Amino acid sequence: MTKALLYRRQAWLFMLLVVALLAPLAGQAQTHTVSGVITSDDGSPLPGVYVLVKGTSNGTATDSNGKYTIVAPADGTLVFTFIGMRPLERPVSGQTTLDVAMETDVSELDEIVVVGYGTQKKSDLTGSVSSVSSKEIRSVPVASLSQALQGRAAGVQVMQSSNSPGGGVTVRIRGGNSIQGGNEPLYVVDGYPLYNESGPTISPNDIESMEILKDASATAIYGSRGANGVVIITTKRGKPGKANVQFETYLGFQEVRKKLDVLNATQLAELINEGIANTNADNPTKPPIAPAFTQEQIAGLGKGTDWQDEIFRTAPIQNYYLALTGGDDKMQYAITGNYFDQDGIVINSNYNRASFRINLDRQMSERLKFSSSLTFSRSKRNQITSDTDGGSGAGVVYGALNFSPTVPVRNPDGTYTIDNRPGAIKINNPVAMANDIENENTTSRVLGTVSAEYTLAKGLTAKVLFGTNLVYEKIGFYLPRSTFSGLQVSGSAYLNNRQSAEWLNENTLNYKTTISDRHTFNIVAGYTLQSGSSEEFRANAQNFANDILNNNSLASAQQANPGSSEVLDWGLRSYLGRVNYDLDGKYLVTLTGRVDGASKFGKGNKNAFFPSGSVAWKISKESFMQQVAVVSDLKLRASYGITGNQEIGNYQSIGALGTQNYNFDNKLFIGYAPSRMANPDLKWETTTQVDVGIDAGFFNDRLLVTADWYRKKTKDLLFNVPLPVTSGYTTSLQNIGKVQNQGVELGIATINVEGAFSWTTNFNVAANRNKVLDLGNAKDVPTGSASGHLQLSNSGILRVGEPVGVFYGLExxxxxxxxxxxxxxxxxxxxxxxxxxxxxxxxxxxxxxxRVILGQAQPKLIFGFTNNFSFKGFDLNVFFQGVQGNSLYNINRYELESMTGISNQSAEVLNRWTPTNPSNTIPRAISTTTSYQVTSRQIEDGSYIRLRNIQLAYNLPSTMLERVGLNSAKVYVSGQNLLTITDYSGYDPEVSRYGQETLSQGTDYGSYPSAKMYLIGVNIGF
Structure with missing residues (x-):
């Protein structure tokens, strides 16, 4: 029984169990009429309070005098809800009169959000901050927290670099600032700052909330690491009260979203023969080339091998999460465990992660509190990507598109076919690559913090935090003889081990005071230290006697290739401060400053100061607004600040020596020679940002609107400048040039319908315009990766006045x-x-x-659109996400429309030019190799609108829960990527072959396709 079939059977058994749980229970409770008056905590009657019989759709609302009447079971429970008040539950217990006093819910009127080194009321923010709640995160089952951000916050673009399980994710907040430096945001997990290309490897189930700090006022507190935005992650913590156990699991399967139409065996053979005939006609004086296939052979080919069917599969996915939370007024705890396992839709690709977290809070006395957070995680990924074939440039998916359908998967003797077709080039058999190549990446991580807070005096608190981040990573690769590339070298093995250790110490003082009931101050000052070191070694060998030992015995190879190793250290020392001032609850001012000293930069440029300032005016608090009933909240914001970017790698400011091989007297000697030019003037990339925003609420906050306009300018760009050959070096990392990002963001949240049936909507959209302002002395700088085609190394260009990441070629x-x-x-x-x-x-x-500019990789618009519906215990979540105005570089089209017959072709070539079919899009067939040109034919519109997730859930009623001893239970079915509207001809428009590399965004070259996903899950609390 296959793993996929086993999971399908488990899913059906799971559904049968759910149906059994939902079966109607015998017995109906006796009902009678209950009436009463609802008042606020000051005794005033509350009109419009919604009163609901728990577990039913039976509800009513209080009148203008706060009175209500409802029919309810004598042993039932009434639920009272009202905007701005804490929801209440009261048992009927046979009563006919039930009066209730509701309390103001400050957290709902003034939600507390986490900002750098502290918290603030959302209504008091002067900077641009977006929040993503745990409810939003859990509504879309995802493997990483970075994916949970997609479409949830205005101005935050999340791109799946690879759709393979555990694949990389690229995050851009208000566009990319750097050309060659890092563009990913800084993640802060429970106070520990991390810079990681794919985000921290913690379970999304552990996240309580995420705050995205976007403008300089919000990010300047992180100084040299704040230019790309900051994502603050708060994990779940225990609360006083009864112990709670939460268990969540889902099972499902995935299918390839789309297959590409390519020629079958008969069609390809006919094209090859036609190309040979055309070539013969072009060269009448040369000896004719014989047809590759006889008519008898063509007649017997049929459809041949469908290589996409051979590598794609229905793949299972499963997730298990268990959390224990609780405590008393002295100590609270949260202990969680998670296991996630996903097989990919390409055979032999998979990813799994196991994690354990424990968060503890202990109130030692009225003044002293200890807190700790500790996470252990281990992930393993078997990576099937476009570069897992040992560097030949033809990956599994690429091979499935290009390998000839005229040959079988295996030869008669059982070995894999390596002849694409007789007489043509030999490439790796995609099935052999997927099944036999090992490319396993295992990562173990320990991330933890411990802190102590002590109240020195009224309003004055000192906090000391220590943290560590330990990572061990191993990559094991083996290229066997069953692949063409492996056969050439009799097997090739590669091992890479890397371990890194970081430590953090933060010391902060926080002072809060109010003077004359008008002037409120919140002051933070701190001193922090962070340091890290890493060790890495790489070894590779080839020419093995057999493939039995894989990469587990490099000593058995007949040829040991030169390995490498390195040790790196870095440090960061910082002083920080922030002052929040509030006058009469109407006028807000925030001043922030941070001094960073980093080891990565040149002597005399290691320290820099990053200041910011912002103001806000709560117009809705003014007396002249009190009569404007339609406006419940109105605030104007403005900010300006400076942040930095230090993500350039270590030791780049100093010269370096590299090893060189020399031949003396037919003997190999290893020596040293300069490999990098020193640049003691190397310094930070500096980003200045201005932001103007508005936060507004209408109709008692049933309509919430947030809008921002911003402009970011980054100077002293870190860029490898080409040097004359006579210098002895090829490039030098220097600070040159400027880049600008300018845009607008809009977020809208509405409560459309309230009551037994409820409907809420969240919509966000952002438009960003990126532009190169200066490149120093350079006018145009060619960019783009070789992508396996030497002719394509200059597929892009950096040009003043144009965005970073444009495609450049012939029209x-x-x-x-x-x-x-x-x-x-x-x-x-x-x-x-x-x-x-x-x-x-x-x-x-x-x-x-x-050559002209043919398109740009950066989208002009990004958006997310969510609707939530609730009725009689059912919840429906519908989430759309998309981008507009970007282009994709579809390199696959070179081979699929080469017309040479060397590889398989797209089905579009059936409309190729012939004397009787004057096509104006597809050229004629030929048999000679043509040079590749970057043209507008390969640059396609990458816009899309995607139904990212749809989830239908049912919350079991309280009457049923009480009988089975549960506090809560939810059953749901979910589908992801079920609908994608796009004109892109490739597998998926959400693709970027080169991951986070800024200059090669939007490139599709044999990329892993996206999948449709179907899930069924349950969430139980007891």
């Missing part, structure tokens, strides 16, 4: 139809049926001077 202009068109063109050697390009320079030749 496709259709197909030559006849000799007259060729004679009047700049391509005199073309033939009818060949591709035509625009002669931009109009000099009668097509060359690099005719």
């Amino acid at each position: 496709f202009d259709g197909i030559f139809q006849n000799a007259e068109e060729i004679a009047n063109s700049a391509q005199k050697n073309a033939k009818p049926g060949d591709r035509r390009y625009v002669d931009v320079k109009q000099d009668g030749a097509i060359n690099s001077q005719d």
Whole structure:
């Protein structure tokens, strides 16, 4: 029985169990009429309070005098809810009169949000901060916390770099500031700052809330690491009261969202023969090339091998989470465990993670409190990507698209086929690659903090925090003989071990005071130290006697290749301060400053000061607004500040020596030579940002609107500047150039319907415009990765006035139809049926001077749209997410439309040009190799709208819960990526082959496809 089939059976058994739990229970309670008066905590009657019989849809509302009447079971429970008041539950207990006094809920009117080194009321924020609650995080089952941010906050773009299990995620907050430095945000987990390309590896189930700090007023408290935004993560902590146990699990399966249409065996054989005939016609003086297939062979080919069907599968996914929380007024605890396991839709790809967390809080006395957070996690990923074949540039998915359908998966002797077709190039068999290549990444992490808070005097608190982050990572790779690449070297093995250790010490003072009931101050001052070191070694060997030992015995190889090792250290010392001032609850001022000293920069440039200031005016608190009933809240904000970026790697400011191999007297010697030029003037990238925003509430906060306009300018960009060959170096890392990001953000939250049926909506949209302002002495700088094609290394360009990440090439202009068109063109050697390009320079030749900007990787709009519906215990969550205005570089089209027959072709080539089919999009078939050109044919619109998640849940009624001894129980079904609206021709528009690399965003080259996901889950509390 396959693993996928086993999980499907488990899912069906799980559903049957759920149905059994939901079966109607015998017996109906006796009902009678209950009436009463609802008042506030000051004794005033409350009109419009919603009164509901718990576990039913039977409800009513109080009248203008706060009175209500309802029919309820004698042993039932009434639930009272009202905006701005704490919800209450009262047992009927046979009573006919039940009066209730409700208390003001300060947390709902003034939600507390976590900011750098403290907390604030949301209504008192002067900076731009977005919040994502645990409810929003849990509504979409995801593998990483970075994915939980997608579409949830205005101005936060989350891109799945790879759709493979455990694949990387790219996060951009208000666009990218750097060209070659880091662009990922800083994550702060329970007070510990981390910079990690894919976000911290903690379970999303553990997260209580996430705050995204976006403008300089909010991020300047993190100084040299705040330029790319900050994501503050608060994990679940215990609360006084009865111990609570929460168990959540879901099971499901995944399917490939889309397959690409390619030629079958018969169609490809016909194209190959046609290309040979066209080539013979082009060269009448040369000996003709014989057809690759006879008509008898073509007649017997049929559809041949569907390589996509061979590598794709229905893949299971499962998640288990258990949490124990509770405590008393002296000590609170939260202990959680999580196991997540996901198989990929490509055979032999998978990811699993196990984590354990314990959070403790102990009130030692009225003045002293201890807190601790400790997480252990271990993840393992078997990575099937486009570069797991030992560097030949043809990955599993790429191979499935290009390998010839005219050959089988295996030869008659059981070995894998490596001949793409007789006489053609040999590439790796995609099934052999997926099944036999090992590319396993195992990461173990310990992340913890312990802190003590002591009240020195009224309003004055001192806090000392110590933390550590320990990571051990192992990568094991083996390329066997069953692949073509492995056969050439008789097996190749690679091992990489890396361990890193960080420690953190933060010492802060916080002082809160109010003077004359008008002037409120909240002051934070601190001194922090953080340091880290890492050790890494790499070893590789090839030419093994057999593949039995895989990469577990490098000593058995006949050829040991040179390995490498390194030790790195870094340190950061900081002084920080912030003053929040509140005058009459109407006028707010925040001043922040941080001094950072970092070891990464040159002598004399290691220290920098990062200040910010912001103001806010609560207009709704003014007397002239009290009669404007429609406006319940109105606040204007403005901020300006400076932040930095230090993510450049270690020791970049100093010169370095590298090993070099020399041949003396036919003997190999290893020596040292300069490999990097020193730059003692190297310093931070500095980002200045101005932000103007408005927060508004209407109709008693049934409509909430947040809008921001911002402008960010980054100077002293860290960039590898090309050097003359005579210098002895190729590049030098220098501070040159400027980049600007400017945009608007809008967030809208509405309560559309309240009562037995409720409907709420959240919508956010952001538009960002990125532009290069200066590149020093350079005018245009070619960019782009080689992507396996040497001709494509300059697929992009950096140009002043244009965004970072534009695609640069020739403009496709259709197909030559006849000799007259060729004679009047700049391509005199073309033939009818060949591709035509625009002669931009109009000099009668097509060359690099005719290249133009064809598109940009950065979207013009990003948005998220969520609707939540509730009725009679049922909850429905519908979440759409998308981007508009970006382009994708579809490198796959080079092979799929090469028309040479060397590899399989897209089904679109069935409409290729022939004398009887004058196509103007697909050229004629040929058999000679053509040079690749970056053209508008490969640059496609990457816009999409996606139904990211739809979830239907049922909350079991209290009457049923009481009989089975549960506090809560929810059963749900969920679907992800069920609908995607896009014009992109590839597997998925959410793709970036080169991960977080800024200059090669939006590139698709054999990328792992996305999957549709179907889940069923249960959440139980007792």
